Amino acid sequence: MTMSERIYTAGLVVIGDEILSGRTHDRNIAQIASWLQVQGIRLSEVRVVPDVTARIVEAVNALREGYDYLFTTGGIGPTHDDITVDAVAEALGVPVVIHSEARAMLERHYTGIGKELTEARLRMARVPEGADLIPNRMSGAPGIRIGNIHLMAGVPHITAGMLDALTGTLEGGAPLLSETIGCWTPESEVSDILRQVEKAHENCQIGSYPFFREGRVGANFVIRSTDADQLRSCVDSLCDGLATAGFDFTPGGI
Amino acid sequence: MTMSERIYTAGLVVIGDEILSGRTHDRNIAQIASWLQVQGIRLSEVRVVPDVTARIVEAVNALREGYDYLFTTGGIGPTHDDITVDAVAEALGVPVVIHSEARAMLERHYTGIGKELTEARLRMARVPEGADLIPNRMSGAPGIRIGNIHLMAGVPHITAGMLDALTGTLEGGAPLLSETIGCWTPESEVSDILRQVEKAHENCQIGSYPFFREGRVGANFVIRSTDADQLRSCVDSLCDGLATAGFDFTPGGI
Structure with a gap:
């Protein structure tokens, strides 16, 4: 790829x-x-x-x-x-x-x-x-x-x-892969981390999708790429960044 | 109106x-x-x-x-x-x-x-x-x-x-009114009736929405108009047309 x-x-x-x-x-x-x-x-x-x-x-x-x-x-x-x-x-x-x-x-x-x-x-x-x-x-x-x-x-x-x-009759390219990380924190708290990690992985996009559940706010971060290795590297960087800054997160999303 | x-x-x-x-x-x-x-x-x-x-x-x-x-x-x-x-x-x-x-x-x-x-x-x-x-x-x-x-x-x-x-802050016109008639029959059976009734009521539109439920086919016919009297007249004509042709129908839709 x-x-x-x-x-x-x-x-x-x-x-x-x-x-x-x-x-x-x-x-x-x-x-x-x-x-x-x-x-x-x-x-x-x-x-x-x-x-x-x-x-x-x-x-x-x-x-x-x-x-x-x-x-x-x-x-x-x-x-x-x-x-x-x-x-x-x-x-x-x-x-x-x-x-x-x-x-x-x-x-x-x-x-x-x-x-x-x-x-x-x-x-x-x-x-x-x-x-x-x-x-x-x-x-x-x-x-x-x-x-x-x-x-x-x-x-x-x-x-x-x-x-x-x-199914299978249309010519396509590499499917867009994605992984999700969930966080019980307002997305504004982690926006700098998201921006920096995305910038450092140019073939990945990170989407941030806030939610309000059980009286608490949180967000799921969806990392997308057509390249499995780069996706993995981006997910790892994001997890490191969140952990270093003291945020709990849930691999797979909330 | x-x-x-x-x-x-x-x-x-x-x-x-x-x-x-x-x-x-x-x-x-x-x-x-x-x-x-x-x-x-x-x-x-x-x-x-x-x-x-x-x-x-x-x-x-x-x-x-x-x-x-x-x-x-x-x-x-x-x-x-x-x-x-x-x-x-x-x-x-x-x-x-x-x-x-x-x-x-x-x-x-x-x-x-x-x-x-x-x-x-x-x-x-x-x-x-x-x-x-x-x-x-x-x-x-x-x-x-x-x-x-x-x-x-x-x-x-x-x-x-x-x-x-x-709510209430945007200027609007007359709301579009609608009524629904349901029929347990394939829509192709009644397409002539729908076409004729719509043609006879130029300020009304009739939409036909087929469905498959409980192993049977049917359709809901939605009649829309901004004019309540014309809507009533169109609904009455459609019911008459369906009854005359021997179709059962359900006012309010299925």
């Missing part, structure tokens, strides 16, 4: 009035972020936009060009407010077409339960021209992949199934 | 490597979105960016100009990774100064517990020049308000205290 190693990045566009209204708590940001970490890809930006075509097009174009990969969540179902496929097609300047494999999947499914493949149901087979399907074992509706863009479901456990199907 | 009534909008910049790494599940988007709804302000866009000054500056400038109000969460503590104040000052082209009232609050606090106001602790009194404080009852550290920008904490219950302090 060298410092010149390429860093792979991703953007995420969360599409949904229900997130912006506060009605639904988003769970896809954390889920996709964690999954990307394991693939060696860093989630670098998220935008949450409403169910408005122009707004989706703008966000998709900004993030697909800015990062190696783009993910979207939401808006790929069969109803009138599901406009993600149309918006992504518009962003790419390609038409929307019926995907033959998706159509065949829907036909098998509806024939199996003795129903007709109506136009409404066929909406779920619409893709931007040139797209592939991302299968998922959780439901019949597939995700969609076109270029560096991955269209995922809004329902978190369906998205989980699609991420499963994508 | 008239249709020409002004709609007030807000943007939110969530600052934090811990959200983008998947380590922390964001809870501020839903909290701020719900609070804004009650103030008659619509959350129109969220961007999650890393702890990198240039990225914060870019997001702050895009959203403070695009919406009536801008909120940020995270990065206002005393440690080296707390760079929100500096980034917002840079975005606005003003210097960072020590706020005299914030300094006095910190002096009282540390004198009271027999400690000195060190430079590290004094960091918590830094604000972009011209800013006011947003008090909160949950902790000593205040939020910061400058122009249309509101800098809030990253820790959700501290942000809750700051939102409390801001």
Whole structure:
């Protein structure tokens, strides 16, 4: 592992009035972020936009060009407010077409339960021209992949199934490693130590995350690096610094 | 209430490597979105960016100009990774100064517990020049308000205290009202009804949110409008449409 190693990045566009209204708590940001970490890809930006075509097009174009990969969540179902496929097609300047494999999947499914493949149901087979399907074992509706863009479901456990199907298929770099040290002390007491230790380890970042629990204040310090040796050295320096200054700390975090 | 009534909008910049790494599940988007709804302000866009000054500056400038109000969460503590104040000052082209009232609050606090106001602790009194404080009852550290920008904490219950302090102080419009109808049926079965009912009520939006529970599929339909009468009329039409087509539904949602 060298410092010149390429860093792979991703953007995420969360599409949904229900997130912006506060009605639904988003769970896809954390889920996709964690999954990307394991693939060696860093989630670098998220935008949450409403169910408005122009707004989706703008966000998709900004993030697909800015990062190696783009993910979207939401808006790929069969109803009138599901406009993600149309918006992504518009962003790419390609038409929307019926995907033959998706159509065949829907036909098998509806024939199996003795129903007709109506136009409404066929909406779920619409893709931007040139797209592939991302299968998922959780439901019949597939995700969609076109270029560096991955269209995922809004329902978190369906998205989980699609991420499963994508595991190992995206090129990534060294995963970002992290270790956590917890301290029952206000972070302002140790800010000088944190700053000095981070400065002395240029390939590591230290994040400080304060908390208030059981009537006491404390903070977790998360040390991140793509290099295991440098991470270890930084963690050791931080522990030494805290011990020398007389602070108790908890390896692994609090 | 008239249709020409002004709609007030807000943007939110969530600052934090811990959200983008998947380590922390964001809870501020839903909290701020719900609070804004009650103030008659619509959350129109969220961007999650890393702890990198240039990225914060870019997001702050895009959203403070695009919406009536801008909120940020995270990065206002005393440690080296707390760079929100500096980034917002840079975005606005003003210097960072020590706020005299914030300094006095910190002096009282540390004198009271027999400690000195060190430079590290004094960091918590830094604000972009011209800013006011947003008090909160949950902790000593205040939020910061400058122009249309509101800098809030990253820790959700501290942000809750700051939102409390801001309640009723921001000019808003008519709150967006909503009603929910639930149905134990795949949304593709009722997509035509949803589309037609929404089309017939131009000041209402209908969102369809599918779910999978207890081995069955269903969906909640959320009807939104700023006009109570039109909302009522749209809900009645949707219930009529569902009943006529033979679907059971649950007012209030499932």
